[in-house]
Amino acid sequence: MSPSPLLQVAGLRASIAGKEILKGVDLTVHTGEVHAIMGPNGSGKSTLANVIAGHPAYAVTGGSVRYRGKDLLAMTPDLRAREGLFLAFQYPVEVPGVRNSQFLRSALNAGRLHRGLPELELKEFNKLLKEKMALVEMNPSFTTRSVNEGFSGGEKKRNEILQMALLEPTLALLDETDSGLDIDALRTVSAGVNALRRADNAIVIVTHYQRLLDYIVPDFVHVLVDGRLVRSGGRELALELEREGYERIRQAVESAQPAKS
């Protein structure tokens, strides 16, 4: 393992509307790795992804997050993105009246300018977009439609992966990307993600079900229960969870830490 991790989360605590959701999370991710964070509903999985991306609704109350050696929590969300951090949203929002292609081009060029590259001209951009759309099997008509407006659940998720393909992030967080996908869409989306796996980037998948991990095979699996990562392991941990459910692990955790709250 490389001595300097891509992402280092240490003792992270965060709350929303005064309610503590993350109660001290530690997580280390190196380039070339795929991590899966699993856990029951309400355990804080999505919160973790959103806090790392900088959602303003969450307040960080403790701990630290370092990304490429820098203090991630000190960066605004747009700067985090330009530094190569990407969140595929569980519920992508609609932006009425803003063309998908215009949105994607603005996003891409913001990142390019940040890296000292020239903006992509319209022609080059359209060519690139076409390539990436083929990767996620998206209909070209989506480029002229407003961002996510009137998209079905599956189309929205494809659009997220299209953005990921286009922006080529160094660290991608996929928040429940499998929810609402039928089996064919799941295959396409997974194939898209797998095509983006490289030695110089990393992916963190947040998911409730292990079925996504049949398609995107993780190197590490972590279990988040009640705001803490309670177990970590390899691929086999996901299969164990699938067999035995979260209840057993919750009980095991509770018996190890006798109730004092």
Next chain:
Amino acid sequence: MTTADRLAQKEYGYGFVSPVEADTLPKGLSEDTIRLISQKKGEPEFMLEWRLKAYRHWLTLEGQSPAWANVSHDPIDFQDIIYYSAPKGKTDGPKNLQEVDPEILRAFEKLGIPLEEQKRLSGIAVDAVFDSVSVATTYKDTLDKLGIIFCSFSEAVKNHPDLIKKYLGSVVPYTDNFYAALNAAVFSDGSFAYIPKGVRCPVELMTYFRINQADTGQFERTLIVADESAYVSYLEGCTAPSRKRNQLHAAVVELVALDNAEIKYSTLQNWFPGDAEGKGGVYNFVTKRGKALGRKSKISWTQVETGSAITWKYPSVILQGDDSVGEFYSVALVNNRQQADTGTKMIHLGKNTRSTIISKGISAGRGQNTYRGLVRILPGAEHARNYTQCDSLLLGSACSASTVPYIEVRNPTAQVEHEASTSKVSDDQLFYCMQRGISEEDARFMIINGFCREIFKELPWEFAVEASQLLKVSLEGAVG
């Protein structure tokens, strides 16, 4: 930089004053003022008579300006206004560009409206109105060949009196309302366009209005007539210097479309809005109306209103011809202490007439924005249809948005639809854009622009780009 700093820095980019010598009447209004205006313009007798009739009617209204709009201002002292100001020596209007004061050319150049032949805007014929008079019209030759008349109103009165007699006041009579009466009495210039039978005007016609002189009211009058099967797209832009005192702008626009004719009228209104505290700014009290007189005629209003301290205007369509179409597309933005009460009236008289109203209101700062609209279906308007959509976007919590639709249906076959929504730029939308690397300011602007897209797409391309820029400048420093 704090928001307060940015607000302080925010400047109205068109606020300069040009050092042009002017021939200016003293303040005040009387029959003598009107005779003097008419005389200075060398008008025929019929115009003076019409003006005086309008003035006498205005007097019967006893200084009572309309009070129903959702705006407030101190009473206007109509004797404290200059009713006529013209760049010196050009009372008659210059014969060509060499005669135009270079300061005026520079002023228009600064505004991005070059008038010199070699620099003129491609595909747009411009009539430039500086204070009270038209100073230049470009693209004359092209238009002449097609028989299109596009000139200042003063020229039209002299050279095309029959058309003026026939159509002046035919859509907005001087008895229409307080400001229409005042305008009819004292209007100094404006544009006139006539598109002959079967001619599609190949360039956009544009009038650019500039108030320069202090304490001057601007009362221009525009008349556009599209004869049978003619088509014209007309653009109007306006700016004024930053002045501490309010200035009155009371214009009248009349459009007439005969059988199968189409008039597309677009406005970018950027009069000085006043400062952040609400000092100064233009009172924009305007009457605009089109008559879709002929069968299958069409009149379409598109407006982007970002300027003025107070805007009071309802570009309307009288759908008189059977199968005629009326459209109103509007973006009205208020920031700081601006007030806007704007909307439209669609009066359905003919059979199978159709109207569409799409209004987008943006409120920021302490701005107050009201959509006021009337859809009236008269008994003869069999199978008339209207669709109205009013969307409001609130930026911040000190601003307001109201929607006041009036619907009167007197024919049971009519179909009238009304939809309204109020929204904010949501944190989730902002976060989504920012998570893709787009800065907060750009994201906010992108979302607001998206909100206006349905309207901008109705504008000619260059105008749409300018409208979008205008929106950005007008919103600079507006807290989200």
